[in-house]
Amino acid sequence: MAREMACRKCKFVTTGKVCPSCKSSDLTPDWYGVVLVVDPQTSRIARTLGITAKGKYALKVT
Numbered sequence: 001m002a003r004e005m006a007c008r009k010c011k012f013v014t015t016g017k018v019c020p021s022c023k024s025s026d027l028t029p030d031w032y033g034v035v036l037v038v039d040p041q042t043s044r045i046a047r048t049l050g051i052t053a054k055g056k057y058a059l060k061v062t
Contacts, residue, residue, distance in 0.1 A: 006031035006058035011049075013056040021053055033059030
């Protein structure tokens with residue numbers, strides 16, 4: 001199984017080498033917690049975290 005990496009800019013979690021959300025290549029394997037956003041328009045958590053696209057996000061990226 002491929003190792004999941006989190007983007008340092010937008011905290012999107014991916015298995016690729018480039019973030020599909022913000023197109024950054026600044027990824028790290030050191031991240032904690034996870035938030036799955038299904039509907040960012042109505043989600044209070046997504047609004048609080050500043051998430052505008054659905055997907056898997058890390059809570060803390062180091």
